[in-house]
Amino acid sequence: MILSDRDIKKAMDEGRITIDPLFPDSIQxxxxxxxxxxxxxxxxxxxxxxxxxxxxxxxxMDEVTISDHKQFVIHPGQFALGMIYEITGVADDMVGRLEGKSSIGRMGLIIHATAGYLDPGNKLKMTLELHNVSNLPIKLYYKMPIAQM
Incomplete structure (x- = not known):
């Protein structure tokens, strides 16, 4: 079942969904x-x-760290592992589903190849399996909106 914004807020108030930190206007x-x-x-x-x-x-693999002043450029055909900024969690009877934002997909960036689920009871920073399928490099910025759960 996909939750509405009202149900998401209720589940967060009840502690059944955790998003930390929660950015303003993040709930869609x-x-x-x-x-x-x-x-x-x-x-x-x-x-x-x-x-x-x-x-x-x-x-x-090599580690790369970006900041507010340094972007990450993913080149055509390149694959990289990244992380979600927020810690996400769901209750034992729920599953979180990670999807790319449509604006990101239109640039030619795929955010996960196979690992799109947050298993019941888990609380963690989700891994991104980033793949640039476009013909141009894509600049990625620290804390930019990249996915939806």
Missing amino acids: PASVDLHLGADFLIFRTDEHTAIDPKEPLDDM
């Missing part, structure tokens, strides 16, 4: 806007010729 008619965090992981393509699912990915 049937979702809550979520924002881009500061930390990214990108593959070191100059050192590796393939991804081996039997090996840890951490050894193949």
Whole structure:
């Protein structure tokens, strides 16, 4: 079941949905806007010729951190892991569904490949699986609206 804004606010008041911090005007008619965090992981393509699912990915990736004064540029075809700025949580009998904002999709940025669910009872910063499918680089800014739950 998808909740209306009224039901989202009620569930938040009851502690069944957590969004921390909650930005002003984030609650939409049937979702809550979520924002881009500061930390990214990108593959070191100059050192590796393939991804081996039997090996840890951490050894193949570099960390990148942005701030209010430094954007992250994701290039055409590039893949990066990012984080949602907010801590999100749902009750044991609920599931959160992460979706990209339509304005982000129109730029050619996909925000998740497979991990679009916040499991029941979880409370965490959700991971973004960012992929630029456009022909141009896309600039991403710290705390910009990027997703909806």
